[in-house]
Structure formats: structure tokens, C-alpha cells
Amino acid sequence: MKYDFKTINRNNTNSLKWDLFSDKFPMWVADMDFKVAPPIFDAILNRINHKVYGYFIISDDLYDAYINWWKFYGLNMSKDELLFSIGVMPAITSIIREFTSFGDEILIQTPVYHVFFNVILNNNRKVIENPLVYDKDTLSYSIDFDDLEEKLSNPNTKMMLLCNPHNPIGKIWSRKDLVKIGQLCWKYNVILVSDEIHCDLTNPGKQYIPFASLDDELTGEEIENSLTCISPSKTFNIAGFQNSMVFTKNKEFYSRLEGRLMTDFFSGPNVLSVDVAIAAYNNCKDWLHELKQVLFENKKIVNDFLINEVPDVKLVQSDATYLLWLDCSSLNMDSNSLSEFLRKEKGVFLSPGIQFGRNGDNFLRMNIACPKELLNKELLAFKEGINLLKN
Ligand SMILES: Cc1ncc(COP(=O)(O)O)c(C=O)c1O
Incomplete structure (x- = not known):
């Protein structure tokens, strides 16, 4: 090593x-x-040695670092489809506030990252569960699509939070599963939010599929019905630097979320965050x-x-x-x-x-x-x- x-x-x-x-x-x-x-440590030292720690911008280098990283996964992104946020959960908070209203129902697939419950409930929305089905013999989980469709078809369900790979069960959702989810969300007018923060930490021989990369299987409208949250924080152990992006091909979603992230004060990077993320994606x-x-x-x-x-x-x-x-x-x-x-x-x-x-x-x-x-x-x-x- x-x-x-x-x-x-x-x-x-x-x-x-x-x-x-x-x-x-x-x-x-x-x-x-x-x-x-x-290289991350060097980038930190370099910035610290400058001894001036004011406000910072999201540089083109940062957009490029994200864009180049996701090319490997077959996802083509451009700068005007990416919005910076000081973390995935702040971004999801803003997304919920912008695209749903008090009392709306938001679907999650349990068991799931516990903060999904908090972000829904703290914003006065309701949690709807699509429980994952556990098979004790194979020690594995799958999606109950009948239950998912029933819940998505309820007009009160306005958003689905997908976790891919899924925390805590460690599952990478298959192409087939993602396609079905995308089609159902579009069919029932439910916005899909795909949290892909754990995407890089896969077992040998395994690779995750970004939801928004499924342009062969899904229509443009189905993909434009989604927002994807990505970040280097889990991959490179830099959660303390608070750097993430939301990717969407939907121009209306983009401009609305841009305003909301600003209103929520989640769109400004801290002194180290930009340099650290660039070093992570480009050199590690x-x-x-x-x-x-x-x-x-x-x-x-x-x-x-x-x-x-x-x-x-x-x-x-x-x-x-x-x-x-x-x-x-x-x-x-x-x-x-x-x-x-x-x-x-x-x-x-x-x-x-x-x-x-x-x-x-x-x-x-x-x-x-x-x-x-x-x-x-x-x-x-x-x-x-x-x-x-x-x-
Ligand atoms: C699925 C998932 N989303 C988001 C987060 C937190 O992201 P952030 O620290 O960028 O808000 C975590 C942290 O464990 C997570 O597991």
C-alpha cells in the first residue's frame, strides 16, 4: 500500500x-x-498559508472536477446543470421547501438514512414509507413495486427520496429498478430526488448507475423530473468541508432551486471547501x-x-x-x-x-x-x- x-x-x-x-x-x-x-492535505496547507480567509466563489475548476468525475459513470453534466450547496442534506432541505408544501407527503424506502425522516418532518411534511422487502434466506433486500406504485399514485405524494447506493443496506439499485422508479415517479407526477452521496465506495467489480444517466431507457421528461445530489464528502472523508452539488437537466427546477439555496443561505462555500473538492476529484x-x-x-x-x-x-x-x-x-x-x-x-x-x-x-x-x-x-x-x- x-x-x-x-x-x-x-x-x-x-x-x-x-x-x-x-x-x-x-x-x-x-x-x-x-x-x-x-493532495487534499496539500491543498489545505496551500490555502491556509495564504493567510487571507474571506468569502469564496464556486470556481470553474470545481464544476470541471465534478463534471469529469461523473463522465466515468456515463453521466454527462454541464456547468449550467449544477448547483453548489454546503452539503447534501442542506440541498435536500431546500429542495423539499421549494418543490413541496406544508403537509405534502414524501416517500422514502425504509430502512433508510435516518436524517431523511428528520428533513421531511422538520419541514412539516409527512413521511410515506415504501418498506423494502427483506429476504432472510438470501440476506438481501428488494423493492415492493406494487406498494411503491400505490403510494406514488396517491395525489398527496409529491416527492420521493431515493438513496443510491442505499444507506444502511449497502445496496446498489439496478438499472431495471431505477428505470421503473423513474417511470413511476413521472407517471404520478412525483419529483424524484436521488441522493448518490455513497456512489464511489463500491465493492470490487461493482459500479453504481447514476439515475440521470439512464437516457437510453428513460425519456427526457422522466429524467427532467429528477434532481441528483452528489458530493466528494463520503468518498474522500471530507464531510467537514461541506461541499456538494445538485444536478438537474430541468431548467425550471434549476432556476427555482438556485433561488431557494440562496434564500436558505446554503449556496456559499467555506474557505477550504472548493480547493479540497478540486484536489479530491482531480488528484486522488x-x-x-x-x-x-x-x-x-x-x-x-x-x-x-x-x-x-x-x-x-x-x-x-x-x-x-x-x-x-x-x-x-x-x-x-x-x-x-x-x-x-x-x-x-x-x-x-x-x-x-x-x-x-x-x-x-x-x-x-x-x-x-x-x-x-x-x-x-x-x-x-x-x-x-x-x-x-x-x-
Ligand atoms: C445517504 C446520505 N445522504 C446525506 C448524508 C449527509 O450528507 P451531508 O453531510 O453532505 O449533508 C449522509 C451521511 O451519512 C448519507 O448517508
């Missing part, structure tokens, strides 16, 4: 993951216990290549460990993300109690599945983006906690 995915100490750095609570083994919030790639491909190997090795470590040492807990099939979804149903304990028990007894903190929806209550979510040495210790603590529970 050329890069350092080993040493790290995040204690006492005001890290949300490490310092908000005092757990010994935090495996919850979605950031990585790895240093950034050297080989770092990402190694990171993906490390994450995949970690997944294999967890998979083998569970099979051999904690057979009561099953790893749900995962194609992407560093968040693993663990089926704990055979322990017969609700996820809040289970999570609390493991924390209290062994200091290992996994997110309780109930956070991601009612159908997540038999599960825990485990963040495995950390050095192997730490992961092994965490797994040991996890196993000891489960054994304690059973005895």
Missing part, C-alpha cells in the same frame, strides 16, 4: 464520532477513521483505489468473524458503502436495547436499526471504515458483548 490507512487517534479533536460520547469503540456516524489523501484516484481495497478487506474480516465467532448475527449482503447492516433478529432484543447493552458492557457503539425505520428494529448498523487493528478490537468487544447477553 502506498497510502497510510493505519495510524489514527481522533480522541479530543472535537470529532462527532469520537468525542460526542465517550465510547471506546465508536462504530456509528458515517465518517472514516483514515487520514485524507496527501489512486488513493481511492487503495481505500476501496481496504474497505473490502474489512468487510471480509467482519463477514468471516461473524460466521465463525458470532453466528447469531448475520451480515446482510452489501455492494457498497462502509456501513454494514447486521441482522440480529435471532437475539430477540429490540435494537435500542441491544445497542445500549453493547455500549454499556463493552464500549462498542453501533447505530440501532430502529433509527432507520420501524422495519430496522432487528438490525444494527456497523461502520467499518477504520484501521484493521482497531476493527479487530471492536469485533472482539462486539463478540464479548453478544456472549454476555446470551449467558
